[in-house]
Amino acid sequence: MLIIRQAAKLQWSRPVTLPKVVEFKQAMQHIGIHTPEDRIDFVRKQGVPIFIASEPFLEMEQYNIPVRLYAFAYDSNLSDANIFSMYIGQQRLCIDAADYEYLLEKYGQEALSAYSARISDLEKTITNMQGAFSVQQGRMNELMEQNQVLLAEKVEY
Template sequence: MLPSSTKLTIFQRGIAQKCAVFCIYLISITVTAFILDWLDKKTFLKIVHEVNKQGSISEQAVNAFTILIESREGIFFLDLILIGVICGVVGLLIIQQFAKLQWSKAVVLPKVIEFKQAMQHIGIHTPGDRIDFVRKQGVPVFIASEPFLELEQYNVPVRLYAFAYDSNLSDANIFNSYIGQQRLCLDAADYEYLLEKYGQKALSAYAARIRDLEETITNLQGAFSVQQTKMNELTEQNQALLAEKVEYQNKEKTLSGREKSLESRENVKLPVRRIFYPLVNRLIAEARPGTKYTRTKIQEEFLRELDSFPELKSAVRDALHTPQKAKNNTPFELAGWAMEEIRLALGEYAQTSPGRDRES
């Protein structure tokens, strides 16, 4: 059973339709039986009355025949039809079984061709198509006594498969069985005739198929070439993007290191700036109009302000540390960034040109 059949229920397999067909078949037989019964009775009674008019039988005989005919049951012809159908089916089955037997008288052919290979040369490859071809063309098919070892053999005893081209009595299993045994064959003359008649069509079909395949291959090659070009372009773009990605990753690492270094330096300056803010605010508050604070004055005020934050001196010393200051023993000297930040915060109060210091 095919796989698809196992997935269907009894109703999905058309049981309702099959039952309806069977009922119509029975009704047809029954109607036919009653019509035949009616025609038979009518015909018989008509004959009886005609014979009576001729004086061959008496009126009493006519009445007797009429009673006998009309008393016959109408199911009589139904029984006849059913018996006929059953006998016909049984007979057909018996005939089919006998048709499978090979009773043909053996004949020695001078040259025979193995059936399967012959069909392939003619251009018929499907098993079902081979059988249809034999039935349609009425090709004589022979059964060899020994299997074929090559395409052709000489002086081989064979028997004709008598019902090979009869669609009602030939059996596909017989074909397939003898084909599998490599015993089915054709007469060489028949083969040459069929090859000449149908082989050219097969060659033309092959040539057309080959042209179609070549055209398809050409189209696929063109499409592949276009796709390959696109793939190469995408590969180049991908490589460029990867290189750019690596470049940005390196920059990110460098920037990250710089940011961390900058953040570290800014954190170191925080203790110094805690002194700067109140110092600048005080100097601006104490300044008079025209006051300009010199670097010396700013240094003095810074030391004075630092004394107010003894807890920050150690951190301030570390923030302002340079080798030169350590050498000169001036750890709290404002120089470089520290002095510039205070001067920038003082703005107009910071002296930008040489001159005498002016106090607030």
């Protein structure tokens, strides 16, 4: 099994040129998946082909670049999270633009509604904090007035 795992780290696929590809990390972030482990699990569950670009991405999308299929991306026993991390760090991991658009359409709305719910929660928290701040500010003003009265009495004595 060790020999098979080592062989799986090599890229056996032949290079092909895809018309349009999207950098993996940015694609996953736009879909709403932010943690590296969740990204790997997501593409495994969806069966989306993962490619390794010949050069690092300078932008989110690139056109007509040679890529190799990462054939072992879907097998949790053979694929290696370090390989995912290495290619993500090098900004060479990518998916086909058509697959990205499909995933964005299918799962992007869920991410958007989750963001909307989070924003709503944060707005409520801010409103509550502003109310608490206002109460504290009022209390502080009262204490300052009391302090002024006490200082005036102190000067009299």
